[in-house]
Every structure is written in C-alpha cells, then in structure tokens.
Amino acid sequence: MNVEANKVVSFHYVVSDGGGEPVDSSRERGEPLSVLIGHGNIIPGLEKALLGRAVGDRFEVVVQPADAYGERRANFxxxxxxxxxxxxxxxxxxxxxxxxxxxxxxxxxxxxxxxxxxxxxxLNHPLAGKTLTFDVEITAIRDASEEEVAHRHAHGAGGHEH
Structure with missing residues (x-):
C-alpha cells in the first residue's frame, strides 16, 4: 500500500530549520504522527513528499517557506x-x-x-520564512474510515481524539 489521498499515514519525523539543530521530533514524544492525506493536515511540501511512498521508506526532504509556513510578513x-x-x-x-x-x-x-x-x-508562525529539512520514516499506512474522511483528519493513536 502506498501513501495517497484518503489514506492515514503514520510516520516519525525530525525537522530542522537550517540551523542544524532539530526544532521538533516525533521520536522525542515516542509516537509517530498520524495524518489523513489529502485534507491539508500537514504542510503542503511534506504531504507532497509523502505521496507514493510505502511503509519502511526513510527519506529526507527540504521544504521551502512557500510550501511550509509561508514567508514572514513584517508588522504582522x-x-x-x-x-x-x-x-x-x-x-x-x-x-x-x-x-x-x-x-x-x-x-x-x-x-x-x-x-x-x-x-x-x-501572527507569523515561528517557522515562517524558514527552509525546513525533514528526516521521515513511514511506519504505517491504512485506509481511512468513513468517519475520518468526513471529519477530515485521522482519529486514534497519533491522530486526533474526539
């Protein structure tokens, strides 16, 4: 099974902002992040990089500000x-x-x-204007439930709980 729209993908990631030091990591929390693909739940550049991948894939992707949190806006x-x-x-x-x-x-x-x-x-996101580097490892892919698609996000472990 590959990552595509309306699949729930679970993955570990470490993200750095060009300074070399990680700014966030799912591994520190111990649980992979789970997201519903195709519904804007993660930054566009990372979602595009996940498409077509399979469980066990490990890769690095560089995401420019336009495909992450946008450019910084002065006096915002x-x-x-x-x-x-x-x-x-x-x-x-x-x-x-x-x-x-x-x-x-x-x-x-x-x-x-x-x-x-x-x-x-x-109001700028703290990572606005930054080029981000993600180290990603896909740990699971599954079909989304009808409820997840209707709610537009993943439920359960690593996703959103109601």
Whole structure:
C-alpha cells in the first residue's frame, strides 16, 4: 500500500530549520504522527513528499517557506485581550503559544509584549520564512474510515481524539 489521498499515514519525523539543530521530533514524544492525506493536515511540501511512498521508506526532504509556513510578513502583529489565552500569567516575551481564533481555529503565535490587560503577538508562525529539512520514516499506512474522511483528519493513536 502506498501513501495517497484518503489514506492515514503514520510516520516519525525530525525537522530542522537550517540551523542544524532539530526544532521538533516525533521520536522525542515516542509516537509517530498520524495524518489523513489529502485534507491539508500537514504542510503542503511534506504531504507532497509523502505521496507514493510505502511503509519502511526513510527519506529526507527540504521544504521551502512557500510550501511550509509561508514567508514572514513584517508588522504582522495584533493586540489581543488576555482573556483569550490559556494561563496568560505564564507567558513571557519571545514564547510561542497557541491562540484560538474564530476564523482560522488554533494558531501558533509568538508573544511580543505583555500589558496589564492585553498581549501583543506576532501572527507569523515561528517557522515562517524558514527552509525546513525533514528526516521521515513511514511506519504505517491504512485506509481511512468513513468517519475520518468526513471529519477530515485521522482519529486514534497519533491522530486526533474526539
């Protein structure tokens, strides 16, 4: 079985941003990532690199910013009331956190400045503008269930739980 649309693929990955040091790794968490292919659940450049691969394939792929988190946008900041953050008292300038938005759902942001009632954040993803290198090992491929296709994401181990 090969990776294609509406298959759930599980894979380990290590990603670096050109600085040589990994910025994220599924191996550190011990579980592979599981995603439903063809539904925009991972960055486009990585999803394209997975297509046609099989269990046991191990490869490296370099993904340019346009196929990852996009180019950095100057002055792409917003002032957000503290009530929209989980545990705002723990945040410090330079930290990454998730901000839940109405339009785009969860969004990774970087804290710039903390005021008494608001937090200024950079809306660029922390990896925006960076060329990413992924070391990938495919561990499993299976047909997606009708429910997974309807929900547009993988369920179960390594995927999303409801």
């Amino acid at each position: 900041t917003q002032r957000v009331p503290k009530k929209y953050f989980e545990h705002p008292e723990h945040l410090k300038p330079g930290m990454s956190t998730v901000l839940n938005t109405r339009e785009a759902g969860p969004r990774m942001v970087v804290v710039h400045k903390i005021g008494s009632s608001v937090i200024d954040v950079d």
